[in-house]
Amino acid sequence: MIATLFILVTVFIGFFCGLLKLLPHKLLVDADKFIEYGLYILLFGIGVDIGKNKAVFKNLKKIGLSIFFVPLGVIAGTLAGSLFLPLLTPLKWNEAMAVASGFGWYSLSGILLTKFHSPQLGAIAFLSNIMRELITLVSIPFFAKYCGPLTTIAPGGATTMDTTLPIIAKYTDNREITLIAFFNGIMLSALVPIFVPFFVGLG
Amino acid sequence: MVLLLSFLLLGILVGAFPGTPQRFYNFSTKILNIGLFGLLFFMGVRLGTYPNILKQVKIIGSVAFLFACFTLVGSVVVVWIIEKILSRNSRKAANK
Numbered sequence: 001m002i003a004t005l006f007i008l009v010t011v012f013i014g015f016f017c018g019l020l021k022l023l024p025h026k027l028l029v030d031a032d033k034f035i036e037y038g039l040y041i042l043l044f045g046i047g048v049d050i051g052k053n054k055a056v057f058k059n060l061k062k063i064g065l066s067i068f069f070v071p072l073g074v075i076a077g078t079l080a081g082s083l084f085l086p087l088l089t090p091l092k093w094n095e096a097m098a099v100a101s102g103f104g105w106y107s108l109s110g111i112l113l114t115k116f117h118s119p120q121l122g123a124i125a126f127l128s129n130i131m132r133e134l135i136t137l138v139s140i141p142f143f144a145k146y147c148g149p150l151t152t153i154a155p156g157g158a159t160t161m162d163t164t165l166p167i168i169a170k171y172t173d174n175r176e177i178t179l180i181a182f183f184n185g186i187m188l189s190a191l192v193p194i195f196v197p198f199f200v201g202l203g
Numbered sequence: 204m205v206l207l208l209s210f211l212l213l214g215i216l217v218g219a220f221p222g223t224p225q226r227f228y229n230f231s232t233k234i235l236n237i238g239l240f241g242l243l244f245f246m247g248v249r250l251g252t253y254p255n256i257l258k259q260v261k262i263i264g265s266v267a268f269l270f271a272c273f274t275l276v277g278s279v280v281v282v283w284i285i286e287k288i289l290s291r292n293s294r295k296a297a298n299k
Contacts, residue, residue: 018247040210043207078274081277085273129271150285170236
């Protein structure tokens with residue numbers, strides 16, 4: 001609970017600093033770059049941590065093909081969850097699935113839907129995938145504690161290869177899970193540009 | 204994507220290298236903890252600087268929120284079921 005609060009407060013302080021322009025101009029304009037370079041450093045650090053634990057690779061062999069189960073589960077769960085949206089909103093089922101196919105990668109899914117469908121649906125994809133990323137950040141400590149290490153990967157979708165990976169690594173404390181999460185993120189990210197236009201085309 | 208993978212692999216190589224001193228491991232743990240909250244902070248900054256973000260939240264916020272919740276809960280439920288099945292199978296295999 002404290003971890004969740006800490007994550008939430010940090011993101012919100014950043015948000016208000018950005019919104020009210022409380023930081024030097026350079027920090028505001030280059031936030032994207034700071035995130036990118038910060039991720040490189042964090043990924044390197046996560047790598048060092050993985051390399052230090054020699055048992056990881058032996059255990060990973062045991063996991064074998066089940067490494068594909070997590071991304072497949074995320075795809076099935078995300079798409080199934082999105083099918084509730086047409087019941088609550090005026091969206092059509094394929095539009096809902098197209099928005100959900102962003103899997104948390106908001107910049108790309110927003111751009112893709114603006115191009116292939118409409119700016120309105122693009123904006124929904126953008127904002128809903130931002131919210132998915134935010135809810136993921138704050139809920140990871142909870143899932144890590146009460147569900148299980150594999151389930152901790154599920155909420156992040158495509159973001160488990162970058163922005164949410166450091167949080168997963170910190171709160172699962174299980175290096176095989178970090179590698180599975182990274183793989184999950186790569187697979188889902190690769191599918192975003194395929195799935196989004198596919199579902200738009202079904203309408 | 205390639206760069207992220209390269210940094211991860213580079214880290215794994217350095218971490219697995221037998222000559223890496225303990226001090227370096229302690230240092231990298233510290234970097235992870237500090238870097239994580241730096242990352243979260245700048246993710247917040249990035250969101251705050253998106254043009255019209257509050258206006259967008261007002262107009263389509265509730266639909267977007269429903270999307271986020273349903274897709275996230277859907278993923279968690281399915282993967283949770285998969286995790287339960289996998290752990291039951293591995294317990295069975297261990298008993299044999």
